[in-house]
Amino acid sequence: MFITGPSTGDPDYLSDLLQEKNYDTSDYATNTSPTASQIAEATERAADADTIIVTSYTANTNAAQQRLVASLMETGKPVIVTAMRNPYDIIVFPEVQAYLATYGNRDVSVKALSRVLSGEVNPEGKLPVTIPGLYDFGHYLSY
Secondary structure, three states, X not given: OEEEEXXXXXXXXXXXXXXXXXXXXXXXXEOOOOOHHHHHHHHHHHOOOOOEEEEEOOHHHOHHHHHHHHHHHOOOOOEEEEEOOOHHHHHOOOXXXXXXXXXXXXXXXXXXXXXXXXXXXXXXXXXXXXXXXXEXXXXXXXX
């Protein structure tokens, strides 16, 4: 499992937490607006992974993060986007294989995310906002 994204999204901490749960992970933190060389580096590192997790941070307004995810999706590997701030990132990534919103990047949110990704807890929730064109206020999701 390869975990990348802006350092504000804490990909290294998420990787550490998943390693504690016996997952084989590697990570690579980028700038909030990843450079072309960081995108290339992340894409190259993702080549050996079975799954890619991107810890996005307000990517709906950040073209560089959008390019990072697009480049990672071109690998053909499953990509999971985990929005570490607000739920709107899905607007620019509707085709990702999985999407989670943590509503924050504090340690407690990253720990909760690791529990969801490892299957310890069932993710569920109601949207406190409308995601224009995709989901209405109060949309409920669980599995």
